[in-house]
Amino acid sequence: MRRTTASRGARVLAALALVGVLTACGNDGYTPSGPWKPLPEGAPPEVSPPTDSAPAPAPGQPADPGSGQQASDPNVVATDLNVPTGLVVLPDGTAIVGERETGRLVQVFPDRSPARELMTVPGIDTAGDGGLLGLALSPTYAEDGLIYAYVSTATDNRVVRFPIGGTPNPVLTGIPRGETHNGGGLLFADDGTLFIGTGDAGNPASAQDPSSMAGKVLHVDVFGQPVNGVLVHAQGLADVTSLCLGGNQALYATDDSASGDDELDAIAFGRDYGWPTAASGTVDPVVTFPSAVGGPGGCTVSGTTIFLGMRDGQKISIVTLDAHGAVVDQPEEFLAGTYGRLRSVALDQQGGLWITTSNRDGLGTPKDHDDKVLRIVPPTSGGDSPL
Structure with a gap:
């Protein structure tokens, strides 16, 4: 199994000693900056409606590591952002x-046109690793123009x-909030x-508490109602930073652990993924990454290839699976050390x-014009990008 009670318990205590007093639902040290108050928004800016008629140009090739990645780098489509975390590609x-x-949303263009500020999501509290985290487009975005955000x-x-x-309307509230491990995956x-x-x-104990929404993959409809009456889809996860969907509707999650290895997990209904205590029946990860070179913050799938953004590893990890979902070989590295922490x-x-x-x-070391948004052809999609 991926974790044992004794070893995991020791590492959890060490992690808690490093980060100080953490919190979940109870009053154990986390001090909110104030009640959540949606702020009024002005008139919507003029933004073109989604369209399929403007295909994106082909990305360029990566700059050499250490070259500075200034605005002349053809892979850099936006610069000078403040920890860009949510990311969705529009139909156009x-x-x-x-x-x-900041809670700010900006529109970024593949032809490297200047980014366009759209709005600021109100009521964000950025203490610890919280803030504006995941983004997702409504499944009927072309008709309703709705964006979903995990905040x-x-x-x-x-x-x-x-x-x-527009002013945000709640879909699902009451997910436990802490100084660390606030999750944020939306799919x-x-x-x-x-x-x-x-x-x-x-x-950590809340991840295996079936009455808590913490440390889980939840499953709801567009109105926030549990699917088939069951809210918790899977449990026993430390920090689900991203979710992605592969072939045959296989669901994957990146789990950024407080101690021990980080993970890519194949998520199945009703299963336990062993955080903080592994036991008989808990599910082993698809692949693990030592925390020093891990820190997964994002995932996306193309066929049987999964791309993972690694913050601590400062790279894209490429995981190739076979038809049964098993890892074919050791993960490959892409853009290692080129742009710093990738999410x-x-x-x-x-x-x-x-x-x-x-x-x-x-946690990173900003360079000129950080943070950035990149667009590049990955190695497995037919480009000449080096590994």
Whole structure:
């Protein structure tokens, strides 16, 4: 099994000693900055409606490591952002990026046109690793223009939805909020239901508590109602930073552990993934990454290939699976050490891989014009990008 009670317990205590007093649902040290209060928004900005008529251009090739990656780098499509974490690609080939620290949404263009500020999501509390985390497009985005966001408030983590320029309306509230491990994975399945990845909020025991929404993959409809009356899809996870969907509707989650190895997990209904205590019946991960070179923050799938954004590893890890979902070989590295900490990833219809950097998150070393958004052809999509 991936974790044992004794070894995991020791590492959890060490991690808690490093980060100080953490919190989940109870009053054990986390001090919110104030109640969550949606702020009024002005008139929506003028944004073109989604369209399929403007295909994105082919991305360029990566700059040499250490070259500085200034604005002349053809892979850099946006610069000077503040911890871009949420990332969705629109039908017209542009992308919307959400800044964790500010709640700001910007539209980013593959032709490197200047990014366009769309709005600021109100009521965000950025203490610890909270803030504006995941983004997802409504399954009927072409008709309703709705964006779903996973956000931290002063009192909870929650999923909200809104049109560009509109006031967020709650979809699911009351997800435990802590100083660390706030989760943030959002993914719509092909049937229009929404998977939500949460973290244990600094309280590991809550991940295996069936009455808590912490440390789980949740499953709801577009209104936040449990699918088939069951809210918890899977449990026993430390910090689900992202979710992605592969072939045959296989669901994957990146789990950024507080101690021990980070993981890519294949998520199945009703299963336990062994955090903090592995036992008979808990599910082993698809692949693990030592925490020093891991820190998974994003995942996206193309066929049987999974691309993972690694913050601590400062690279894209490429995991290739066989037809049965087993790992074919050791994960390959892409862009290692080139742009610093890499987080969110998404693929567009032209095969371009969109990537956000996370160098201004307090753990990285920002360079000129950080943080950035990149768009590049990954090695497996037919480009000449080096491994």
